[in-house]
Structures are given as C-alpha cells and as structure tokens.
Amino acid sequence: MPEARTYGRRRAVPAAKPAAEKPARTASSETAVSRREVITGRVVKTGAASTTQAGWDDVDKVASAAGGGDLYLKVNENRMVIKILGDGPFDVFASHWIDEIEDGSKSIRCWGNATCPLCQIGDKAKRFSACFDVVSLEDPEVPVMKVWDVGIKIARQLKEIASDDKRGPLNRPDLYFTIRKETKKKSVEYTLERVKERDLDEEYNVAPLGEEELRAFQAECHEYGDKVKEALDEDAMEEIVRLLMDDA
Numbered sequence: 654m655p656e657a658r659t660y661g662r663r664r665a666v667p668a669a670k671p672a673a674e675k676p677a678r679t680a681s682s683e684t685a686v687s688r689r690e691v692i693t694g695r696v697v698k699t700g701a702a703s704t705t706q707a708g709w710d711d712v713d714k715v716a717s718a719a720g721g722g723d724l725y726l727k728v729n730e731n732r733m734v735i736k737i738l739g740d741g742p743f744d745v746f747a748s749h750w751i752d753e754i755e756d757g758s759k760s761i762r763c764w765g766n767a768t769c770p771l772c773q774i775g776d777k778a779k780r781f782s783a784c785f786d787v788v789s790l791e792d793p794e795v796p797v798m799k800v801w802d803v804g805i806k807i808a809r810q811l812k813e814i815a816s817d818d819k820r821g822p823l824n825r826p827d828l829y830f831t832i833r834k835e836t837k838k839k840s841v842e843y844t845l846e847r848v849k850e851r852d853l854d855e856e857y858n859v860a861p862l863g864e865e866e867l868r869a870f871q872a873e874c875h876e877y878g879d880k881v882k883e884a885l886d887e888d889a890m891e892e893i894v895r896l897l898m899d900d901a
C-alpha cells in the first residue's frame with residue numbers, strides 16, 4: 654500500500670534543500686513580509702480587530718516601512734526598556750557588506766548556502782543578524798512594536814538566558830530587558846540587562862504592559878521562518894557580482 658510507506662512526521666519537515674528559493678515560495682513569503690511591514694513599526698492598538706485595510710493608507714505605511722525607518726528598533730546611548738515577544742528569533746541570517754554599492758543598501762542577505770553568488774566569488778558574509786519581535790518602551794506612554802536585529806554577541810547572551818530555566822524563557826510575562834549602545838573608538842558595544850516587571854516602575858519609570866495590550870502585540874508577531882528582508886534573486890546578485898568584478 655502506498656499509504657503505508659509515507660512517514661507522516663518526516664514529510665512534515667520541509668526538505669532543507671540547499672537551493673532554497675523556489676519562485677513560488679518566494680512570491681508568497683514576499684507577500685507575507687509586505688503585510689508584516691504594514692503592521693510592524695507602529696503602535697498596535699489594544700482591541701483593534703482588523704489590521705488589514707486595503708487602500709491608499711497602506712501605500713504610505715508600506716513605503717515608510719520599506720524605507721527601513723520604522724521597522725527596526727534603534728538602540729541608542731540611553732538605556733531603553735524593551736519586551737521580547739517570542740521565545741527566540743524568527744529570522745537568522747548573515748549578510749554580505751558591499752561597499753561598492755552606491756545606490757541602495759550595502760547590506761546584502763547571504764543565500765546561506767554554497768550557491769550564493771557572492772560567497773562563490775569569495776566574499777564573506779560577515780554580518781550576523783538574529784531578528785526578534787519586541788515592544789519598545791522608549792516612550793513609556795507609547796509602546797511600539799519593532800524588529801530588533803541583534804548581532805552575534807547579544808544573540809548569544811539571549812540564547813543563554815533562553816535556555817536557562819531560571820532566567821528564561823525570553824518571553825516570560827514578567828521579564829523585560831534594557832539595551833543600550835556605547836560607541837567606543839573603533840567599535841560599538843551593546844549592553845543587555847534583564848529587568849523584572851516589578852522593578853520597571855521604580856528603576857526605569859516604565860509601567861509594564863497590560864495583559865490585553867501584550868496579547869494584541871503578540872498577535873502581530875512574525876512566524877518562525879518569516880524573512881525580515883528577502884534575499885535578492887539571481888539576476889540582482891549577478892549585477893552585484895558584475896559591479897565587484899568591474900571594480901577589481
């Protein structure tokens with residue numbers, strides 16, 4: 654019987670083919686990302702039922718999110734309180750940094766396998782990113798949902814906390830974090846600290862999120878595997894390769 658030969662569990666695991674990007678999948682996940690960008694980076698109103706509202710409104714929202722301005726958490730020198738919404742990053746990837754690109758982002762998402770055209774010409778994807786959904790309480794009156802793109806150091810610290818029964822999980826209801834950056838002569842350093850909900854008010858003058866508020870944010874979270882930034886397709890990659898080759 655053919656039925657008896659299938660392995661339910663194994664079939665459920667998507668084959669991790671090295672040549673990942675199938676066109677059909679890319680198209681659908683692109684839609685998912687665009688939809689996300691509409692709702693990420695802005696205040697989620699408690700109790701707001703529908704977030705999908707087609708129309709001219711979305712044009713501006715998507716445009717500003719796509720510009721990158723509003724989507725990401727911007728960590729600065731002042732300690733900022735955040736709440737991590739998921740128990741881990743939804744997207745992890747490495748990026749190539751192409752200084753020669755003058756028009757557009759110099760940061761190019763690595764395909765993550767041997768077929769990556771930039772890896773193939775010997776460029777190393779040096780920038781590591783792990784992306785988390787967080788609520789920024791930088792303005793305690795206006796909690797805003799952001800994508801927090803962390804480097805390897807902070808990612809390791811978070812992983813350690815996440816895998817520690819006493820300190821984790823990251824999205825434990827009473828757990829908040831502070832993050833701040835320090836610009837040193839040649840480097841930027843980030844300092845992460847855990848804060849218990851009960852200390853928020855006294856230590857940081859920040860009121861914890863209400864239950865309903867938190868639920869509303871959680872409902873907007875990315876799913877594991879969502880891409881914060883789509884990888885470039887072959888044609889676009891070839892263009893960059895040509896740019897680098899011409900330059901050499």
Ligand SMILES: [Zn+2]
Nearest residue numbers: 763764769772
């Ligand atoms: Zn690569």
